[in-house]
Amino acid sequence: MKLPPAGIPVVWIALLCVRALAASGFPPGPQDILDSGLDADRYRAACPEYQHYAVFPHRPLSDGPLSLPFQRPSPHCRTFTSPAVEEVIEDVTSRMKDKDLARLFENAFPNTLDTTVRWHVDGTQKKSKAKNQKVDGYGTWDGSQSFIVTGDINAEWLRDSTNQLRQYQGLASKDKKIENLILGAINTQAEYVIESPYCNAFQPPPPSNIQPADNGQHDTVHPVYEQTRVFECKYELDSLAHFLALGNQFYASTKSTAFLSKRWYLALETVLAVLDEQSSPTFNATTGKFQKNEYTFQRQTDVGTETLPLGGVGNPLNAGTGLIRSAFRPSDDATILGFFIPANAMISVELKRTADIVKLAGKGALAKVLAERAEIIRKGVMAHGVVPHKRYGDVFAFEVDGYGSQILMDDANLPSLLALPLMGFVESSDGIYQNTRKMILEKAGNPYYLSGKAFSAIGGPHIGLQHAWPMSRLVQAMTSDDDDEILDSLEAVLKTSKLGLVHESINVERVADYTRSWFAWANSVFAQTVLDIAARKPHLIFGKGAEPYHIM
Numbered sequence: 001m002k003l004p005p006a007g008i009p010v011v012w013i014a015l016l017c018v019r020a021l022a023a024s025g026f027p028p029g030p031q032d033i034l035d036s037g038l039d040a041d042r043y044r045a046a047c048p049e050y051q052h053y054a055v056f057p058h059r060p061l062s063d064g065p066l067s068l069p070f071q072r073p074s075p076h077c078r079t080f081t082s083p084a085v086e087e088v089i090e091d092v093t094s095r096m097k098d099k100d101l102a103r104l105f106e107n108a109f110p111n112t113l114d115t116t117v118r119w120h121v122d123g124t125q126k127k128s129k130a131k132n133q134k135v136d137g138y139g140t141w142d143g144s145q146s147f148i149v150t151g152d153i154n155a156e157w158l159r160d161s162t163n164q165l166r167q168y169q170g171l172a173s174k175d176k177k178i179e180n181l182i183l184g185a186i187n188t189q190a191e192y193v194i195e196s197p198y199c200n201a202f203q204p205p206p207p208s209n210i211q212p213a214d215n216g217q218h219d220t221v222h223p224v225y226e227q228t229r230v231f232e233c234k235y236e237l238d239s240l241a242h243f244l245a246l247g248n249q250f251y252a253s254t255k256s257t258a259f260l261s262k263r264w265y266l267a268l269e270t271v272l273a274v275l276d277e278q279s280s281p282t283f284n285a286t287t288g289k290f291q292k293n294e295y296t297f298q299r300q301t302d303v304g305t306e307t308l309p310l311g312g313v314g315n316p317l318n319a320g321t322g323l324i325r326s327a328f329r330p331s332d333d334a335t336i337l338g339f340f341i342p343a344n345a346m347i348s349v350e351l352k353r354t355a356d357i358v359k360l361a362g363k364g365a366l367a368k369v370l371a372e373r374a375e376i377i378r379k380g381v382m383a384h385g386v387v388p389h390k391r392y393g394d395v396f397a398f399e400v401d402g403y404g405s406q407i408l409m410d411d412a413n414l415p416s417l418l419a420l421p422l423m424g425f426v427e428s429s430d431g432i433y434q435n436t437r438k439m440i441l442e443k444a445g446n447p448y449y450l451s452g453k454a455f456s457a458i459g460g461p462h463i464g465l466q467h468a469w470p471m472s473r474l475v476q477a478m479t480s481d482d483d484d485e486i487l488d489s490l491e492a493v494l495k496t497s498k499l500g501l502v503h504e505s506i507n508v509e510r511v512a513d514y515t516r517s518w519f520a521w522a523n524s525v526f527a528q529t530v531l532d533i534a535a536r537k538p539h540l541i542f543g544k545g546a547e548p549y550h551i552m
Contacts, residue, residue: 040076047077050115051152054501054518064100071107071500072114080117084175085110085168088551092534095542095549100494105530107500108523112148112164113181116520119147119208122180139263140191141207146184150201151520154213155231157201158189159330160521162242162249163414167527169253170552182250186259189243190267196225197240197270198295199233200332218300220312235295237278237326237343238415240271244350251357253552260361268354268366275347275373278326281319281402297327305333305461314338318402322380330413331462337399337407341385342415345425348377353424381425386432392445395436396420409448410440411460412469412505414525418458419475428479441476452508455496459505463515467505470496471522474529486533487540493526502526 050073057069075081089109093102123144148161165182172179192202198221204210212228221233247259277294284291296312308314314327317338324347326340351374359367381396387406389395396417397406410417417436421428428434439445440458450459450468457468457476470493477489496506496514502522507513516522530541531551538546 043076047073050077051518054499057499062099062103064098064103066100066494066498068100068103068107068497069500070103072110078110078114080113080120080177080181082113082168082171082175082177084171084178085113088171092530092549095546097541097543098494101490101530101541103500104494104497104502105527108502109167109527109530111501111523111527112520113168115518116149116151116164117146117181118149118154119145119204119210120181120184121145121207122184139261141187141205142263143187143261144180144184145188145191145205145207146181147188147204147208147210148185149520151518152516153201153231154210155201155203155215156188156192158192158239159200159236159242159414161185161189162246164520164524165246166249167524167531169249170550172250173254173552179254179256182246183259186247186250186264187261189246190261190264192229193240193243193267194263194270196223196230196233197274198223198235199225199230200236200239200328201231201234203227203229203231220296220298222296222312223294232332234297234328234332235278235326236328236330236332237324237340238330238346240274241343241347241350241415243267243271244354245346248350248353248357252353257357257361260358272369272373275324278324279322280325282313282316283319285319293325295327308334315401316403321384321400321402322376323384323400323402324377329411330415331411331460333411333460333462335399337401337405339380339384339400339402341381341397341399342417342420342423344377344381344385345420346415346423348374348381349424351377378425389435389439389445392439393435394432395439396432408439409446410458411448411462412458412472412475413460413462414471414475416458416472416475418472418479421479422475428481437479450508454511455492455506455508457492457506457508463505466507466509467513467515468508469505469522470502471504471525474525477529478532483537483540486537490529490533490541 053073054071058071060070061067089106093106096102121144148156148164150157150160165185168178172182188205203212213231215232225233250259251257283289293313297308298312299307301307308327315337317325321339323339323344325338326335326343327338328334329340351370355367355370355374384400384402385397386394387397398409398417399407415423417440420426420433426433441449443449443451448459450457455468457470458472459468473489473493477486480486493502496511499517501517503514504516504519504522505514533540534549538548
């Protein structure tokens with residue numbers, strides 16, 4: 001037996017042993033480190049960065065024709081663990097006919113917990129004061145807290161983190177660890193919204209003592225923000241909608257109102273203030289004079305989608321629409337016409353759901369305000385966001401300005417027009433939605449529907465004109481009742497996931513050309529798709545005669 005060279009840390013030797021064990025066909029288990037006699041903290045310190053780990057295949061391989069790798073980190077390198085999650089993985093994969101599909105679910109379902117929970121406290125610890133942190137006396141960062149990064153970027157997006165946690169919401173009522181993690185995520189998002197409601201991505205919370213990162217950009221933004229707290233400050237209406245959605249999903253799963261803290265109510269008030277400010281037109285409805293928007297954004301860049309025109313204000317928007325401006329899309333690209341319809345649809349749904357919850361909590365007056373605002377926005381979407389198309393009939397526009405201008409397209413990122421039924425804005429059988437769906441799922445109707453010899457799906461301007469997003473094919477599956485369409489979509493995504501994880505985007509001509517080997521949001525959407533099919537159409541993945549599977 002050849003001994004390792006002198007000076008190699010014993011923890012690295014342990015990791016090599018775990019890798020060798022996996023190569024032999026046995027996945028690493030909790031006993032690996034426990035039986036070694038090594039210190040668990042030292043072991044964790046030696047864990048490889050998952051951003052690098054994810055770009056290489058790891059054994060054992062799946063038994064299917066694609067031989068997909070096992071991409072979960074060693075148990076002691078995982079950032080959060082839950083027995084309930086492991087139980088779901090076993091329940092689902094043991095029933096699946098396609099062993100490659102089972103392996104992709106095995107990797108994707110726990111990916112957020114395995115790799116992105118950079119900081120979590122359960123609320124019982126004594127709050128430590130971070131360096132240079134001011135204690136304001138208003139209960140900031142109290143209770144459980146959870147910092148959930150998007151994956152290969154060490155920052156938390158409100159939208160991404162809400163979607164990353166969505167497949168675990170059904171477990172919160174039976175797993176206290178999951179319940180506390182999601183409560184922590186709600187509390188953390190509330191702090192972000194209170195401090196910087198116009199921003200989309202955030203630095204680690206000050207109590208975490210994790211060093212903030214630099215996004216490498218030079219931005220001029222109003223309102224100003226603290227760079228040690230904010231990673232990026234693109235105002236995206238859907239970010240605020242996703243903050244509400246995180247609490248609404250938690251309530252729907254648990255019937256618990258534990259998240260309705262004083263800080264959460266303050267965050268809600270902050271959201272409403274932003275909605276008021278961003279419902280203002282570009283020109284005063286009475287005098288016709290220009291009135292500068294509260295939010296402006298300018299970036300030093302040569303990429304047009306990364307900044308706003310007209311001195312950071314954006315293109316003019318009309319009065320009296322009932323719609324809310326969004327400066328940027330969920331892709332982080334600038335809107336062209338600021339009334340972004342998918343985000344308006346989403347915020348109207350989440351405001352109504354929030355109204356129902358706070359009414360049950362005894363806040364009748366607040367519930368009335370929320371419900372009325374939700375209805376105003378919904379009417380605005382139907383009045384200004386539905387437009388006639390000479391080929392498809394009445395369809396939902398992607399963006400409008402209230403003057404009659406419209407943009408007809410869809411983007412892969414959520415919220416999208418394709419995802420309107422998933423949000424709860426319309427039923428999938430709705431006639432206008434079906435017209436819209438037909439339009440955006442073919443090249444003749446959607447300039448960003450990309451098709452090639454290797455892959456076909458909706459893309460968007462964020463990556464370019466050759467890269468489509470697997471996430472859009474997954475949404476296509478979840479909004480379809482057609483068995484063949486669902487299976488085709490699953491198969492298409494499976495074939496692009498050669499590394500056992502779902503990528504951000506794929507070159508439609510060559511699957512080896514992809515962006516982001518580690519993108520937790522996409523993995524979560526894949527897991528949600530499998531669970532959706534398991535509940536609606538179990539025969540497609542479990543076999544003929546299979547019973548529906550629900551994790552709640």
